[in-house]
Structure formats: structure tokens, C-alpha cells
Amino acid sequence: MDIFTLAMWIITIIFVIISLIKDKQKTFKSLKIALKMGKAMVLSIFSIIFLIGLVLAIIPPANIATFIEGQNPIIATLGSAFLGTITLIPAFIAFPLVGTLVDASVNIVAAVAFLTTLTMVGIVTFPLEKKEFGLKFAITRNVLSFIFAILIAISMGVIL
């Protein structure tokens, strides 16, 4: 567990204790609501997790690297940005991967596009986002994020 997750656990536990001191009944009611919330989301989250597992089995991250390396800059950028949207790779795999790409002097724009869409745009999390926020919100946020991910990548290419 990293410090930030740990910190969130500690904060939550402190909140629960304060809440208990303030009002026992309200606290138990909140915990019941939390449980209900969890129940309502758990199946969707499990589906997301197993879908990510599936996508990673079909398109292993290493293949993504090979794909980016061989292409011309425009296709590499759009392609990697798109690949970034479907997969969700933990940072500890993504950064070394992107690191190798940059070291191998693969164009930096593609690498950054991949890195940004990886976390910000989510096709696998889209159904859940739609369920929670509505279709319009989910589409608008993801499309805008995708466009700006590419803009960020291009700017990085110019600056670095």
C-alpha cells in the first residue's frame, strides 16, 4: 500500500471515529449507505477489472511499444493515443514502458499521447461513468480529454 492510500485509510478511520462521537445513529446509517453504495457498484467494477485483464492479455503493453516504434509520427501518435484509451495500465508499468520508448528515441509526442490518454480517457470505464453521470457528461469529458491529450503531446514535442 502506498502512503497515499494509507493516508486515505487513516483519514477515513478518523472521520468514522469523529462521526461516532458526534452521533452514533447517524454514523451507522452512513455506514449502511456506504454498504448499499458498494453493493450497487461492485458488479460494474468487477466487470471493468476483468475487462482490463482481458484487454491486457490480448494487447500486451510490450506490443504497444513495438507498435509505436515502427510507425510514422502521425499514425504513431493517433494510434498510441487510441490504445491509451482502451487500456488502463498501472503507473508502475506505464512509466518504465514510456521511459524505454523515450530512451529508444521513439518520438516523444506518441509516448506522451499514450501516457495521457492511458489514465484520463477510459473506454473500459465508460459504461460506469455513463451510469453515474449520464451519457452527455461521459461523452463530453472523454472526447475533450482525448483532444487535449493530443494537444498536450504535440506541445511536449515542441518544447522538449
Next chain:
Amino acid sequence: MIKKIKNNLFIILVALSYIFLFIFKTPLAITSIKNSGYYLKEMLMIMPIIFVLTALLDTWINKETIIKYLGKEAKAKGVILAFVLGSVSAGPIYAAFPICVLLHKKGASVKNIIIILSSWAVIKVPMLINEVKFLGLNFMLVRWVLTIIAILIFSYIGGKIIKDKDLSVDKAYEEGRVNLNIRACIGCGICSKTYPELFDMENQKAVIKELNDVDQERLDDAIKKCPVNALNK
């Protein structure tokens, strides 16, 4: 039944692809499950506290506070707070969903919700540390600054496109959500008399209206009074 399938289409599709894979490509299915392991662990470490935090916020933080700090009028203060909230939190992007839905319900603006979600996804502090390690300080700083500028711009655009009412979708875990068994309902109208803000009568059957702040006691009262137990939580 059809509605149930439609609501759970995504889950069903994922389950079906796994069944299909297990039959025709067992090794690939096993790799997939192994890959999922990391994410499962990540989820189990963060989601329980996310739900507890969200529920506690719901109970203790009142609307005025959220409107003041994250609402439309919060201006720069709201934007900075949204960035900080997103950046210091742990967990994958979907962990931010329940909290953001709640914050919006309590009066946070769409723009600030987008900032929280996006910064939760891309500019988390633990991620930045990792980025320095593998890509260098320069790379991280430039990307960080550019990302913040980008989020500022597109959250503004998003806030203009998306209206508050677009977000009031059917939330499965909404506090005090009530199920109505329409077949059992005999149309007596007691629920709509007990809690007219939440229940209505249509074609001799009860219907549940959209209501943001459900009074639990009155809802419980209505549930208790239903002569055929057609209502339940």
C-alpha cells in the same frame, strides 16, 4: 426483465467473453484473470474507504458548504480546491465517481467535478514521483504544467456544454432509493398520500418521482403503510 438486461449489458458481455474464452482459448483466459489480479487488489484497497468517505460526507457536510467551496460562485478558490482534491487522492479514476456524484448533488459545479475527475486520473502525486524516476524531472514538470492548463481549458468548455440537469441520472445507490413492485401494487394511493413529493399515482398504479433529498423517515413510513408490501428499499 429486458430493462434489467439492458442495465447490466456491460457486465453480461464481459462475463460472456470470459466463458467464450475459457471454452476456446483457455490459456488466454487464464492470463486475463492473472492480469486482473493487480487491479482487484488496487480496488479492494481503495473502494471500501471511498464508499465510507462518500457516505460520511453525505451525512455531515451540508449543501451550503459545498456550494461555497466548489459551486459555480467559488471561482478560483473552487478550481484550486478541486485540483488539490483530485491530486492528493489515491485510487483509479472510477474511485472518484461516487465522490464526484455526491459533490455534484450537494452543489459542486460541473466544471469543478471535471477538474477533480481529471486531476484524479492524471496528476496524482504518487504518479508524478514515479514519472520523475523513469522520465526525468524536466519531462514531468513540463507535462504537469501542460496538463493543468489543458484541464483548466477543457473543464471550462465541459462546464459550458454540460448542464446540471444532464447529471441527474438514475443512480442505483441513491440514498433512500425505493423499489416498487408494480405487479403487486393495487393502486390504493396510500403512499402518494403519505409522501406526495416522492410518490404519485398514474393509471391506478403508484409511480416514483425524481426527488433529490429523500426524507428517510417519511419514506419508511410509506413503505410500512403499503398494504401489499409493494414497496421496499
